[in-house]
Amino acid sequence: MPIISVKMTHEDGGATKEQKEMLSKKLTQSFQEVFNRKTNNAVVIIEEVSTDNYAIGGETVSNIRKIKA
Template identity: 35%
Template sequence: MPFVNVKVTGGNEAPTIEQKKQIIDGITQLLVTVLNKNPATTMVIIDEVEMDNWGVAGKTTTERRLEAKK
């Protein structure tokens, strides 16, 4: 039973419901195609992480995005 956990930034950049459906379907189909897994037992979880709770190189994603706009 495959379990895939996808983490994405939330807030203004969160994927739409339609995008989430596409992610779940795409990952499921990939595991069916590549690993011959049963789609009925393939689990895909999408976690939305607020940008202030996601950090890279000592800075939050919010800070990094603001710096990129300068």
């Protein structure tokens, strides 16, 4: 019964309901395949973070996107 939490940047209008369903399923299956433990209680929590609030190498992703554009 793991807790799997995902933090990702919120981009292009955000992850769709379908993407979040697929991701939840796949992450849970991945765990199940590796550990062969019961996952009926496995929890997946997905958090989307504004690109203003997520920085890589000291630069917000908002700025990284601008530089690249």
